[in-house]
Amino acid sequence: MRKQERLEKKKRKTAALVNMIKINEIDKIHEKNSEEPEAKKSKLNLDIQISDDQYKLLKKELAERRNALQNAPKxxxxxxxxxxxxxxxxxxxxxxxxxxxxxxxxxxxxxxxxxxxxxxxxxxxxxxxxxxxxxxxxxxxxxxxxxxxxxxxxxxxxxxxxxxxxxxxxxxxxxxxxxxxxxxxTQSHKESLIKQYGSLEAALKLNKDPNTMFSKSLFPIDIDTDSEEQKIELNENETFPRTRLLLSPLQMMIEGYPIPIKGEYEERYRGYRSTKSIYKPVTSKSPMFGLDCEMCRTIKSENELARVSIVDENFKSIYETLVRPENKIVNYLTPWSGITKEMMENVTKTLKEVQEEVSNLLPADAILVGQSLNCDLNAMKLMHPYVIDTSVIYNLSGDRNRKSKLQHLTKHFLNEEIQIDKLGHSSIEDSIACLKLTKLKLSKDIYFGDVALEAKKSILKNEEGKIGIVKDIESSSNVKxxxxxxxxxxxxxxxxxxxxxxxxxxxxxxxxxxxxxxxxxxxxxxxxxxxxxxxxxxxxxxxxxxxxxxxxxxxxxxxxxxxxxxxxxxxxxxxxxxxxxxxxxxxxxxxxxxxxxxxxxxxxxxxxxxxxxxxxx
The missing domain is CATH 3.40.720 (Alkaline Phosphatase, subunit A)
Incomplete structure (x- = not known):
């Protein structure tokens, strides 16, 4: 008797659950139409007798509906x-x-x-x-x-x-x-295309319009000057286009680079300016410039720009200046910056003057190269679309959030010692080191110096017997x-x-x-x-x-x-x-x-x- 009562109770409960789900679905469809009288909405008569066959069907329906809810996309x-x-x-x-x-x-x-x-x-x-x-x-x-x-x-x-x-x-x-x-x-998808087609060019060669192939920049770029597809002309000792090392706009945002978009970034970068009013499209022949800055601590408890060094890709210094911070210096940070009180005594050049000089110096398709270059650009309050960051293109940990120091990278890959002077860093030395590291990678392949990508390269070799990175599409870091x-x-x-x-x-x-x-x-x-x-x-x-x-x-x-x-x-x-x-x-x-x-x-x-x-x- 009790067993039968428990069974009847289960039947009523199952029927009630199924009915509740149906009512909820109807409510969603009609967006809970309040004009419908409550009495007209579906109700379950709990006095009705449910047969064993009906109970089995109800259990099956309930299981199906639960499964559908659990497996619904969210x-x-x-x-x-x-x-x-x-x-x-x-x-x-x-x-x-x-x-x-x-x-x-x-x-x-x-x-x-x-x-x-x-x-x-x-x-x-x-x-x-x-x-x-x-x-x-x-x-x-x-x-x-x-x-x-x-x-x-x-x-x-x-x-x-x-x-x-x-x-x-x-x-x-x-x-x-x-x-x-x-x-x-994404990089992983580039690799799958390379594995499938032998090269990115083979995969994408029917796409002739650069406007559809390369991602639009957040910066004003005169794309009309690049309306025809250009043949890749690699620089001497380079095995792939330098454009493949550029950060994408999304990467720039993630890495903390100043970019001209509205909202929080507009407020955060108020007072910043772009290096150019309009840019030329970047190519494999665009010149690279090493950039490094040094800072001093000011009365505002902030590090402010005190020195700027720019080196061309032949390692020749083309711009070197000290900068007078807007606020009073309270710590010259000499062990790191190499800046002393005596060096800054007669300095009058302002940040605004530096911005103007750098803007006039750089060509419209310049590629800036540096270690965590976002810090330097923020110190200079400048925005620039084309950047290569050695802390991104080299990775020794396999973790993108753990970045190797420039001193370590230089010793490991170039077998050179930098930043050993007790009087502090040399921004020229650091700029040259970044350019050397970038040139070294360009002479090898896209995987060189990156533990995560090297591992993927090994997998592809095992699967295909060889890897092909040849004759890449221009600006392939932004191929679509x-x-x-x-x-x-x-x-x-x-x-x-x-x-x-x-x-x-x-x-x-x-x-x-x-x-x-x-x-x-x-x-x-x-x-x-x-x-x-x-x-x-x-x-x-x-x-x-x-x-x-x-x-x-x-x-x-x-x-x-x-x-x-x-x-x-x-x-x-x-x-x-x-x-x-x-x-x-x-x-x-x-x-x-x-x-x-x-x-x-x-x-x-x-x-x-x-x-x-x-x-x-």
Whole structure:
């Protein structure tokens, strides 16, 4: 009797749990519609008798639903993701880099096999369970447009828990789709391409447009002067282009280099200036300059610039000066800086004068070389796009966070002693040492002096019998790999939806077999934004990766199908409710466990965008 009572109790409990899950799912679908009378909502009659067969079915259904919940993909922000949200004080905010979103999209599409991970700013759990990736790019909207009209984005805020500020590539109308599809290579993925194709050039040789191959800098670079692909001309005694050693914008941010982006960085680097008003594209022939600074302690309890040394790649000193700190010196730090009170007595040169002189001295494509060069540039309050950091390109520990001292690197690789003078360091000596280390690595290979990369090189040798690093693509530190190529390789169906105003060269966004003309991507071109949204809704369930693009400047029309000028902030505010509806319409058709990403793509050279991410549960 008691056994039967316990069984009946289990039956009722199981039925109640299943019913509760169903009610919760209905509530989510209807967004907990408060207009629906409570009496009309599904309720379980606990007096009903449940047969043994019904109990088995309920147990099976409960197990399936629990399994589905446990295996559902999940997205959450990490520290740097939280720092990028629009809720963060603008002076403390750290916007996401464009690569951050690209890495998320690649992971959502390829799951655990993705060569790129968005681990810096978010966690994407069980990415293999994502049903499809839907991206809606709205060009013409900025982060300012969202914050200024936040109260009108009612549906959008109901969908997305977070809105994150996003640093966009240098604005070029209707090129954002190509930018999204081309992801900068990580070192590990370079190695896999090298293993597969023999060299990066072999893997990427069909990509002829440098604008799609190399990552856009945060700095003003005159890319028009480099419109044609250049043949690699290596310098004497160099086995690969020096551009492969450059830090990427994301690396620069992680390593603490001053960079010109808004938010916390804008406040942190207030008073800084760029070394040039405009730069030339960096090449394998761009000159290298060793840079090192020495500091003194001032009354503000800070180290301030006291000496600057610049050496050309022939180890000739081309700039050497002492600098008078803005504040009174309280400690000359002589054992380290080599600076004495007597040396500084008659020094009058200011930091501002040094900045101007260095700016006039350096060519527009100069590569600065140094050990933890971020410290020197911060001391000089200068920003520069092209840097090689010997503390990054050499690594003896296998841990990127543990950096070897320049003195140790010089002794280990050059068999030279530096920094042994009891009167302190010589900034010229340190500059020359950094250049020598860089030249040594260029004479070997990309793996030389890096324990972690050497280990990977050994693995590749064991697998393939040889390793090929030959005839690399120019600026290959910033070579990109197309999302669509990865999708096609894994038999993922991709589609682009846009208006006719969006011209995309799909062949440039692919890694195809030589001679192949099939890029494997559908591109639907519609006559209006409404039709783009409609087409996206119709086809998204049939594709693994959907990239839809609209431009409110080019594509917005009124009820009479007449083009509307949306260049003013007032007009943008007026059409925000329609944009809000478009976002909701696409979201309503996203499949369960699908990931939806909305990107506000900016409108000019100085604007940041917004990124929003949500998984459909």
């Amino acid at each position: 997205f959450r922000l990490k520290f740097f993701g939280e720092k990028a949200t629009l809720l963060t004080n603008p002076t403390k905010r750290q916007p996401l880099m464009f690569e951050d979103i690209q890495y998320l999209l690649m992971t959502s599409l390829l799951g655990s096999s993705s060569p790129f991970k968005p681990d810096r700013w978010c966690v994407l759990e069980k990415a293999n369970r994502i049903t499809h990736t839907v991206v809606l790019v709205i060009e013409g909207l900025t982060s300012y447009n969202f914050t200024a009209n936040e109260s009108q984005f009612i549906r959008t805020k109901g969908i997305f828990e977070h809105q994150l500020e996003l640093v966009l590539p240098k604005y070029k109308k209707n090129r954002l789709v190509e930018e999204i599809s081309n992801v900068p290579l 790999t197309p999302i669509f190529s990865h999708a096609l390789k894994r038999q993922k169906k991709s589609v682009i939806v846009s208006t006719h105003n969006c011209e995309i060269n799909l062949k440039k966004s692919m890694l195809m077999s030589e001679g192949s003309e099939d890029h494997g991507i559908k591109h639907f071109k519609e006559n209006s934004i409404k039709k783009v949204v409609k087409k996206t809704k119709e086809i998204l369930l049939d594709h693994d990766f959907i990239l839809s693009h609209i431009n409110i400047f080019n594509d917005f029309v009124d009820e009479e199908n007449e083009k509307v000028d949306c260049s003013s902030e007032e007009k943008i505010a007026e059409i925000v409710p329609k944009i809000d509806k478009w976002i909701e319409k696409v979201w309503s058709n996203v499949a369960t466990n699908g990931i939806f990403v909305v990107i506000f793509g900016g409108r000019d050279l100085n604007s940041n965008g917004v990124s929003m991410v949500q998984i459909k549960s």
